[in-house]
Amino acid sequence: DTGVSQDPRHKITKRGQNVTFRCDPISEHNRLYWYRQTLGQGPEFLTYFQNEAQLEKSRLLSDRFSAERPKGSFSTLEIQRTEQGDSAMYLCASSLGGLDNQPQHFGDGTRLSIL
Amino acid sequence: AQKVTQAQTEISVVEKEDVTLDCVYETRDTTYYLFWYKQPPSGELVFLIRRNSFDEQNEISGRYSWNFQKSTSSFNFTITASQVVDSAVYFCALRGTGANSKLTFGKGITLSVRP
Numbered sequence: 358d359t360g361v362s363q364d365p366r367h368k369i370t371k372r373g374q375n376v377t378f379r380c381d382p383i384s385e386h387n388r389l390y391w392y393r394q395t396l397g398q399g400p401e402f403l404t405y406f407q408n409e410a411q412l413e414k415s416r417l418l419s420d421r422f423s424a425e426r427p428k429g430s431f432s433t434l435e436i437q438r439t440e441q442g443d444s445a446m447y448l449c450a451s452s453l454g455g456l457d458n459q460p461q462h463f464g465d466g467t468r469l470s471i472l
Numbered sequence: 473a474q475k476v477t478q479a480q481t482e483i484s485v486v487e488k489e490d491v492t493l494d495c496v497y498e499t500r501d502t503t504y505y506l507f508w509y510k511q512p513p514s515g516e517l518v519f520l521i522r523r524n525s526f527d528e529q530n531e532i533s534g535r536y537s538w539n540f541q542k543s544t545s546s547f548n549f550t551i552t553a554s555q556v557v558d559s560a561v562y563f564c565a566l567r568g569t570g571a572n573s574k575l576t577f578g579k580g581i582t583l584s585v586r587p
Binding site: 402412413415446458460461 | 505509514515516517518522524573577578
């Protein structure tokens with residue numbers, strides 16, 4: 358059973374550069390979520406998709422952030438003009454839609470470091 | 473708004489001791505779902521247990537048990553006969569229904585189990 362896959366695992370970049378992360382959910386899951394986790398904190402919700410539709414965005418998701426899920430399968434999260442405060446672990450999760458009690462299953466995350 | 477409070481930050485026990493992790497939540501939803509996740513040093517969030525708000529029966533699953541009390545908005549998690557491999561950060565999370573699909577996490581409790 359293949360779990361949620363995220364790429365890359367680590368990304369180091371200079372301030373001001375653009376970065377893009379990819380998430381491949383569990384194949385039968387139609388809901389996909391992005392979270393951000395900083396040191397010593399719990400994950401914070403960024404956005405989620407049901408199939409290809411982006412249904413909710415957090416106010417944490419500034420206009421420098423954009424997420425897509427063009428065919429309802431994998432998703433990308435892009436951060437433009439990165440800032441020091443963007444350094445964090447970016448987590449992707451997926452779940453079955455239709456039943457609210459379905460747990461979200463998480464990937465290993467992408468750790469972003471801004472120099 | 474939803475909120476999860478994990479007042480304990482760090483707990484240290486000796487192997488084979490029982491340990492209880494506390495969680496208090498706030499929500500205006502009448503139907504909601506509570507989860508516990510484990511994050512070992514490797515970083516991946518692992519789903520452990522879930523409880524629906526309309527089912528207050530407490531359960532035991534192997535060495536894990538949980539105590540859900542709606543009257544006090546608490547969802548405590550107990551590990552019986554702790555093992556070194558239980559050392560991790562444990563997160564309590566809350567989810568609403570329908571469009572309110574995101575998880576709201578607490579700050580986590582770092583559990584250290586010493587041999």
